[in-house]
Structures are given as C-alpha cells and as structure tokens.
Amino acid sequence: MTYYIIKLIIMLPIMAGMIYGGLWLYKKYQPGLIARLDTSARDLKVVESVSMGVSGKLAVVEFAGQKILLSVTRAQINMIASAGTATSSASAPFPPAALAEPDRDLLSTFKGRGA
Structure with missing residues (x-):
C-alpha cells in the first residue's frame, strides 16, 4: 500500500508539470502567432x-x-x-457561379421582382 502512495506522490507532480509544459509550448509555438503580432x-x-x-x-x-x-x-x-x-x-x-442551375434561376426571379 505504501508503494502505491509513494508512486502517486512522485508521479502526480511529474504529470502536472508535463501537462503545464505542453500547454506552455503550444501557446508559445502556436502556428501563425508570430505573423499575427506584426x-x-x-x-x-x-x-x-x-x-x-x-x-x-x-x-x-x-x-x-x-x-x-x-x-x-x-x-x-x-x-x-x-x-x-x-x-x-x-x-x-450575379448570380454567383457556385450556385446550381435551379438555384440561379430562382435567385434571378427574385432579383427581377425587386426583392
């Protein structure tokens, strides 16, 4: 039982430090961060x-x-x-080229009405 408690006392700060370090590295080297500053x-x-x-x-x-x-x-x-x-x-x-043919016709109809 004491072996598990000693292991917990040693491993818990190590894991917390690794999580904190990983988040710090992600924040520091986040892609595009330098480009956004200037x-x-x-x-x-x-x-x-x-x-x-x-x-x-x-x-x-x-x-x-x-x-x-x-x-x-x-x-x-x-x-x-x-x-x-x-x-x-x-x-x-007008109409946008990305629209399908039926959608373009419908959009043209609405534009012709002034809506």
Missing part, C-alpha cells in the same frame, strides 16, 4: 471572420486597397464580392 507591415489583412457552421466561414480580407468577401471551407475558397475602400460600392457576379 500586422502593420503586411499587405494582406483579415478584417473580420464569421463562422458559418462546422467547416464553413465568411471572411473579409483587405488587399491592395480592396476589401474582398471570401467563402472559406475545408475544400475551397471562393470570392463572393469585392469592394474598393475608396468607393463603397460592392461588385459581385
């Missing part, structure tokens, strides 16, 4: 990002004086719309 010298900036479910995300990216709305999934990245910062008008292909 955003003033970068040409590409992620202005805002919104999660759209488990594997989808909408992101606004600023590049060369333009703001670009991107749809990001695990498989692909699509540009939805872009707007220059000098002009606030957004330009987007």
Whole structure:
C-alpha cells in the first residue's frame, strides 16, 4: 500500500508539470502567432471572420486597397464580392457561379421582382 502512495506522490507532480509544459509550448509555438503580432507591415489583412457552421466561414480580407468577401471551407475558397475602400460600392457576379442551375434561376426571379 505504501508503494502505491509513494508512486502517486512522485508521479502526480511529474504529470502536472508535463501537462503545464505542453500547454506552455503550444501557446508559445502556436502556428501563425508570430505573423499575427506584426500586422502593420503586411499587405494582406483579415478584417473580420464569421463562422458559418462546422467547416464553413465568411471572411473579409483587405488587399491592395480592396476589401474582398471570401467563402472559406475545408475544400475551397471562393470570392463572393469585392469592394474598393475608396468607393463603397460592392461588385459581385450575379448570380454567383457556385450556385446550381435551379438555384440561379430562382435567385434571378427574385432579383427581377425587386426583392
């Protein structure tokens, strides 16, 4: 019985130290952390990002004086719309090319009605 208590007293601080050390290393060497610290010298900036479910995300990216709305999934990245910062008008292909043919027809019908 005393063998198990001695083993517990020795192993518990070792395990706690390993967990703490692993979390510290993860925080220190987290991918992309260094790139996020110096955003003033970068040409590409992620202005805002919104999660759209488990594997989808909408992101606004600023590049060369333009703001670009991107749809990001695990498989692909699509540009939805872009707007220059000098002009606030957004330009987007209508209907979006990513939509299936029946969805494009339905979307065109709604746009024709003014809805």
